[in-house]
Amino acid sequence: MKEGPPIAQIAALIGDPARANMLGALMSGKALTATELANEAQITRQTASTHLKKLTEGQLLVQRHQGRHRYYALANEEVALTLAGLMGLADLTGQSRTRTGPKDEALRTARACYNHLAGEKGVWLYESLCKQGHLDHKDGTLYLTDNGRAFALTFGIDVDKLENKSSALCRECLDWSARRSHLAGTLGRAFLTRFEEIGWVHRAPKSRAIIFTPRGNREFANHFPL
Amino acid sequence: MKEGPPIAQIAALIGDPARANMLGALMSGKALTATELANEAQITRQTASTHLKKLTEGQLLVQRHQGRHRYYALANEEVALTLAGLMGLADLTGQSRTRTGPKDEALRTARACYNHLAGEKGVWLYESLCKQGHLDHKDGTLYLTDNGRAFALTFGIDVDKLENKSSALCRECLDWSARRSHLAGTLGRAFLTRFEEIGWVHRAPKSRAIIFTPRGNREFANHFPL
DNA sequence: GACACAGTTCGATCATCATCGAAACATCCC
DNA sequence: GGGATGTTTCGATGATGATCGAACTGTGTC
Structure with missing residues (x-):
């Protein structure tokens, strides 16, 4: 992620189509697994994983382990x-x-x-x-x-x-x-x-x-x- | 600009550091010229011009001619x-x-x-x-x-x-x-x-x-x- | 234990897009 | 008109980052 004004980092995170699709799916409020989000965004699981990592590091998402699943949800209101x-x-x-x-x-x-x-x-x-x-x-x-x-x-x-x-x-x-x-x-x-x-x-x-x-x-x- | 959910297009526009700097400068509410915005974002005038074009097409900015100057401002509240x-x-x-x-x-x-x-x-x-x-x-x-x-x-x-x-x-x-x-x-x-x-x-x-x-x-x- | 399923990491590829030099266009001033 | 300033367009370059195949870790099931 390129440096720059703080607003640019957040916006860039949201600005990728795949990530935006994931965020849109999470807007319902339900937590979804990585695979579900990958399907939602029409990308492979590997790609989804890297996106989810970035979103989590950017504090837009939080992840919750549950057995072999990882549920992702919006970080806060x-x-x-x-x-x-x-x-x-x-x-x-x-x-x-x-x-x-x-x-x-x-x-x-x-x-x-x-x-x-x-x-x-x-x-x-x-x-x-x-x-x-x-x-x-x-x-x-x-x-x-x-x-x-x-x-x-x-x-x-x-x-x-x-x-x-x-x-x-x-x-x-x-x-x-x-x-x-x-x-x-x-x-x-x-x-x-x-x-x-x-x-x-x-x-x-x-x-x-x-x-x-x-x-x-x-x-x-x-x-x-x- | 890549296709995708509408939110991604807007966010992508804001997500570039140079564009984000310009938008930040315009947040004061004053209209600024293309050259001023180029200085603000620390890029050349050519580059600024292409960015301003994209922001205007994306309806985030409006431009107003005034003589040989072009003033840019946020499109609306x-x-x-x-x-x-x-x-x-x-x-x-x-x-x-x-x-x-x-x-x-x-x-x-x-x-x-x-x-x-x-x-x-x-x-x-x-x-x-x-x-x-x-x-x-x-x-x-x-x-x-x-x-x-x-x-x-x-x-x-x-x-x-x-x-x-x-x-x-x-x-x-x-x-x-x-x-x-x-x-x-x-x-x-x-x-x-x-x-x-x-x-x-x-x-x-x-x-x-x-x-x-x-x-x-x-x-x-x-x-x-x- | 073997197998299936969920998810991540790595490496390579490829497309997009920001960037700038050069040149063109526009407007003002003298 | 000619020169100066402001702005855009064009073309080429380069870097960033999205993408996926393959391999790897972890967890549940039989």
């Missing part, structure tokens, strides 16, 4: 949110050639972004929580109100346990192309996990798309009015 | 904010080797970020405006309150004129390394411009640093209490 920002910008500047495919439609409606809900449904969730007074801004930071805390508890989310984690509880994830924010942070991830637990949604097999069941759609609209 | 995000992430992941130089100190205190105020003073401004009830969040978007509008007017900022512009009035610019937001958008730029007009600050010659005069420091603290 900051990486995920920055990548989301870049993706939105790419969309905005018209780098994306393929417009409005049938599968893209599902992604635009609801998708996983580092294990929180993004897309239209993500914006919906966020705005509903704000409007109900469950989330609020104070001096520039997003926080969960007492009302919101109670609401989360009745919804089956153990907020106290979330707060022990080192990363932030509430955070905004900005999507340039939608020009809207939605909820990220450990709370954002907890909501999506809960939706899965209670059978409102399930994940599409090989995609970031989140599929709402008919019941999930109804219940979601009931619990999160706009 | 979205580009600027995304670059700021990447820079913060680079800082966070420890890509930056040079820690806490004497000049970095000034940058951390106050610097220009696409013509709005960033750094500690930027956070200060933002938090003060929030605390005084001049800025508020509603359903996930930042907006100027009626109080804030009146305040801006007495401060010498013509808000009505700003609102006619196509880009957003209020926007947040997130700095990962500081983990705080500050005010961007046309209003953010208007504030910095006004500070310059009334002699509170001036720009360091070849840097993004913003220098507060002694009087500027006092007045700033008076007008924007925390």
